Amino acid sequence: MVLKVYNTLTRQKEEFHPMTGNRVYMFVCGPTTYDHSHLGHARTYVAFDVIARYLRYQGYDLFYLMNITDIDDNIIKRANERDIPPAELAEKFFKLFIKDMDTLNINSVNLYAKATEHVQEIISQIETLMEKGFAYNVSGNVYFEVRKFGDFGKLSGQDLDSLQAGARIEVDQEKRNPEDFVLWKSEKPGEPTWDSPWGSGRPGWHIEDTAITTKYFGDQYDIHGGARDLIFPHHESEITIAESATGKKPFVRYWFHSGFLNVEGEKMSKSLGNFFTIQDVLQKYNAEIIRYFLLYTHYKSPIDFAEKYLKEAAVSYERLNKSYQGLISAVENAPDDTGTTKDDLELLEKVKKYREEFLSAMDDDFNTREAIATLFEFSHTLNKALFGAVNPPAKDTLTQIQNTFLEITNILGLFEHDASGKKTDAGDNIVDELIGLLITIRDKLRAEKNFKLTDEIRDTLKSIGVKLEDSKGGTSWKIVEKKE
Ligand SMILES: [Zn+2]
Structure with a gap:
């Protein structure tokens, strides 16, 4: 692609x-x-x-x-x-x-x-x-x-x-x-x-x-x-x-x-009284719904904003969220190692196809609208497997589906919170924040072509057991064994 x-x-x-x-x-x-x-x-x-x-x-x-x-x-x-x-x-x-x-x-x-x-x-x-x-x-x-x-x-x-x-x-x-x-x-x-x-x-x-x-x-x-x-x-x-x-x-x-964002067909302006700050909208709708609403239009096309459209977006987002929450609890409740069935393999094939369709929509000038349409097909298939099938999918199958779902929805910056509202990538403790800060500083140094310091940060972190990986998805990190 x-x-x-x-x-x-x-x-x-x-x-x-x-x-x-x-x-x-x-x-x-x-x-x-x-x-x-x-x-x-x-x-x-x-x-x-x-x-x-x-x-x-x-x-x-x-x-x-x-x-x-x-x-x-x-x-x-x-x-x-x-x-x-x-x-x-x-x-x-x-x-x-x-x-x-x-x-x-x-x-x-x-x-x-x-x-x-x-x-x-x-x-x-x-x-x-x-x-x-x-x-x-x-x-x-x-x-x-x-x-x-x-x-x-x-x-x-x-x-x-x-x-x-x-x-x-x-x-x-x-x-x-x-x-x-x-x-x-x-x-x-x-x-x-x-x-x-x-x-x-x-x-x-x-x-x-x-x-x-x-x-x-x-x-x-x-x-x-x-x-x-x-x-x-x-x-x-x-x-x-x-x-x-x-x-x-x-x-x-x-x-x-x-593209522009208009309000009920008119240019948003304070003098017309149709002006919305981000904080105004956050009073009523959570940030994921606002993101979802904005991404449901291709980025070059104009968006027409009205509260009724945001309401519709909230309903539509909730449909996806329901499937995702169903998937989370299915993963949690599935018995260990029931073995993968033929139905499971078929389901995984479909999920693989949705992932490819999602990515090819994104490859087409970042077409988030089409990508979201794929998520609905994904969720439809998922609902049938979770709630309609005689035998629920195996734990391993469900985990693979969950990983794929999160892999592609993270591109949109959606579904990064679990049911309790906690970030699924666990970015909520001080270690995460400190290493995140070091990565940001290192990026700045790299932009200034100060490679001596960027290497020093990487090597020092490695010596205390934190490995930085500069590849897919920017810089990620993981805890590895300490180099003595
Ligand atoms: Zn400028």
Whole structure:
């Protein structure tokens, strides 16, 4: 089976092949942390969480990086309204964002990179653009001169001439051309600032991402994702910046864009009064149901949200959950070693087929909707075997079925809790959390190419009896015998 992905850049489905061996670098635009995260965020980040999980499941050594825009106009405005420092406001909503991601079981991101922690990288990328003649400084504001880059519009299909003719870009007397965008904003009274060769000020938006990815991934990388409203001008501008700065094309090989989330056919907005934060929805529905609801639509298609659809999702999810709970208790109650019957073998054949169908749906541009449809066939067959058969399947057969069910549903981040609500992968004690922390730190070090320390962490853990395995599904660990 070959993974096929829809690439916004080429406007077609293509086979997925990383740039370097098995290594995959994926970057997804993170939030601007000035408010609570809403359902649209949940949609985007659940979609990319599943993409990340599937790439790891398929054995790719994925590094998933997300930026956090923690300095921008909205943050400054909101902080001023509340009379607190912008950094305090941004940090508060960053923490709440991480909490929401955690609740939604979005745990695939290796590193969250804040803009304010990468200002030096941003400045040095702007310097490169200045040296190469792509950027110009007007009294402390630095702009990118878009017409100097001969390849503008290839991602969004926008054409420079029609852009100039249209009124899509505000006219600014200071800029040489209306389509030029800002890389560095000069200091305004009362705003946070950083020193730069052009005077004190703060970074523009687009350059934040390119400076961050260049630091961790190098000049070119595999996947850039985000919601589809970011294609233009944000992602188009990123390509413009990066390919001008490095001279290398393509900046990113695959561009993935998730569809919108509307509310009863309308764009979700505070002014329309149809705005839902993640916390609003969690008041009534648990996180697995929200995930399930979001994944029941292919990630590129729009989702229409209404409470009645979420209710339907809850009912439909409960049907799957009932089969799964039935399976758990059947495994627990089955007598040991009754021997595998012909019916058992047939059942296992069917389960194998469902697993293959599930995976081939995922191979088709991460088609979670089709994959979930397979789960219903799986559950239907399972119910017949558990509740309809004269002789229940043998314990060994049931265990194999359970393993397969968990193997594929974990790709979706569903059914990771048992009946008592405990995580089935037993990630609930301090040892798990500490080793998890070391794995995260090691991933960060690896992204910075500090292989000496990453090896040291691995070797030291091994010497105390913890073996890290960098293969399928990212880095896993197990307790082994101590090396004396
Ligand atoms: Zn971005």
